[in-house]
Amino acid sequence: MDAREFEQIVDAFYRDLYRFALSLTRNPDDASDLTQQTFATFAQKQDDLRDRARCKSWLFTTLYRDFLRQGARSQKIVSMEPETLEIHAPPVAATGSASAEHREILDTLLGLEEPHRAVLSLFYLEDYSYKDIAAILDIPLGTVMSRIARAKEALRAAMKSSAG
Amino acid sequence: MDREQAKTILSAWRPGVDDPAGHAGLEEALALMESDPELAEWFAAQQVEDDAIRAGLRSIEPPPGLRDAILAEAKTIDFPAERPSSPSVLARWAAIAACAVLACLGVYLSQRPQQIDPRYLAAELPRLDKKHAHSFESPTGDLEAIRSWLAAHGGPSDFQIPPGLANRGAIGCEVASIEGAKVSILCFPIAGGEPVHLYVVARARLTTPPPEGAPVIATRDSAVLASWSAGDLSYFLSGRDSAAELSRFL
Numbered sequence: 001m002d003a004r005e006f007e008q009i010v011d012a013f014y015r016d017l018y019r020f021a022l023s024l025t026r027n028p029d030d031a032s033d034l035t036q037q038t039f040a041t042f043a044q045k046q047d048d049l050r051d052r053a054r055c056k057s058w059l060f061t062t063l064y065r066d067f068l069r070q071g072a073r074s075q076k077i078v079s080m081e082p083e084t085l086e087i088h089a090p091p092v093a094a095t096g097s098a099s100a101e102h103r104e105i106l107d108t109l110l111g112l113e114e115p116h117r118a119v120l121s122l123f124y125l126e127d128y129s130y131k132d133i134a135a136i137l138d139i140p141l142g143t144v145m146s147r148i149a150r151a152k153e154a155l156r157a158a159m160k161s162s163a164g
Numbered sequence: 165m166d167r168e169q170a171k172t173i174l175s176a177w178r179p180g181v182d183d184p185a186g187h188a189g190l191e192e193a194l195a196l197m198e199s200d201p202e203l204a205e206w207f208a209a210q211q212v213e214d215d216a217i218r219a220g221l222r223s224i225e226p227p228p229g230l231r232d233a234i235l236a237e238a239k240t241i242d243f244p245a246e247r248p249s250s251p252s253v254l255a256r257w258a259a260i261a262a263c264a265v266l267a268c269l270g271v272y273l274s275q276r277p278q279q280i281d282p283r284y285l286a287a288e289l290p291r292l293d294k295k296h297a298h299s300f301e302s303p304t305g306d307l308e309a310i311r312s313w314l315a316a317h318g319g320p321s322d323f324q325i326p327p328g329l330a331n332r333g334a335i336g337c338e339v340a341s342i343e344g345a346k347v348s349i350l351c352f353p354i355a356g357g358e359p360v361h362l363y364v365v366a367r368a369r370l371t372t373p374p375p376e377g378a379p380v381i382a383t384r385d386s387a388v389l390a391s392w393s394a395g396d397l398s399y400f401l402s403g404r405d406s407a408a409e410l411s412r413f414l
Contacts, residue, residue, distance in 0.1 A: 003238070003239075006235075006238055007235060010235060010238075011231070014226065014231055015225070018224070018226040018230060019222070019224045019226075022224060023221075032226070032230050032233070035230060035234070036230070036233055036234050036237060039234045039237070039238065040237050040238070043237075043238045101216070101220065102219065102220035103220075104220075105216065105217050105220030105221070106220055106221065106223075106224065109217075109220075109221065121221065123176075123178075124217055124221050125218070125222065129181060129182055129183075145173065145177075145190075146176075148175070149173070149175050149176045152175050152176070155217070
């Protein structure tokens with residue numbers, strides 16, 4: 001892989017990787033660091049990853065594992081308080097009423113527990129199949145569907161609660 | 165399985181993404197949905213809600229400097245400037261042999277029908293809705309003439325028109341080639357509204373065909389798509405109005 005190919009891969013995936021990272025870390029700075037770190041690992045291991053079709057899956061899997069490792073080393077990422085989330089609220093591209101609606105959805109998602117956030121962001125952002133989600137999160141295939149259903153239920157309940 | 169159990173299973177299912185085959189519970193829930201209009205209505209509402217959440221999550225933009233930071237960090241990594249040159253004689257012969265093998269493989273693969281991911285097909289449909297030509301148009305709605313024309317151009321022709329679209333007068337049609345698969349496009353003008361388009365493709369050409377039986381309706385962005393399979397064919401009905409509006413044509 002040359003520098004140009006690397007740049008193409010960055011352009012193709014860095015936005016979605018950042019969105020996934022933000023759903024995990026709930027903090028834009030940590031999400032940026034995690035995304036950057038994932039690409040750095042990718043660049044270093046380029047020779048081990050000759051199958052370009054697997055790039056996307058590899059990037060998401062690596063990012064998630066790095067997140068778990070960091071969480072195990074330090075509680076910094078997973079212990080963000082709601083007040084801190086408010087301060088570090090991510091920029092939302094849309095404008096007008098749609099922006100407010102999107103922001104509300106995002107805030108509600110970020111308020112869920114980590115297993116729910118991870119599975120929902122892959123479910124919604126990436127249109128990954130159950131098999132892909134199982135591989136990235138390293139959980140049994142049978143668990144994926146039930147976890148998605150529970151996570152959606154939790155999201156819906158939280159949205160109702162914040163609306164009411 | 166009761167309705168509540170089916171809802172739990174269906175809430176985790178995305179038409180066109182997850183193949184129901186092999187998921188016994190999902191197949192049972194889909195079968196129940198076919199016979200339970202209330203469950204089907206609930207599922208359509210779920211799809212609308214899912215689209216809103218998806219749009220919300222996709223509206224997140226990374227910080228402006230992130231891309232540059234990633235690329236700047238990568239500059240410290242030693243990428244090869246160009247591919248190795250001046251191969252040895254042995255390497256050249258090996259390359260020629262490899263080319264011959266690849267050429268044979270290419271011929272073999274080109275003779276096998278390629279399968280399309282229905283997600284790719286679904287993503288293509290809004291573009292086809294707007295851009296397709298009407299190479300053949302029957303002002304009288306002569307369905308047999310349309311079938312003959314589609315068959316002559318390699319498109320599926322032995323299809324069933326959904327009851328809500330039968331006898332709607334002039335139909336435009338075209339055959340498109342998507343990833344090598346011939347897709348018949350039928351354009352139905354709707355009085356006072358946007359036309360709806362029926363896409364028909366051989367079921368065997370899809371990696372994960374839509375389920376057999378009752379159409380599954382999904383909305384994405386401003387497009388509504390109903391998909392189903394029957395016999396050897398898979399159908400995609402695409403419209404720009406609401407799911408309820410599209411249901412009228414099924």
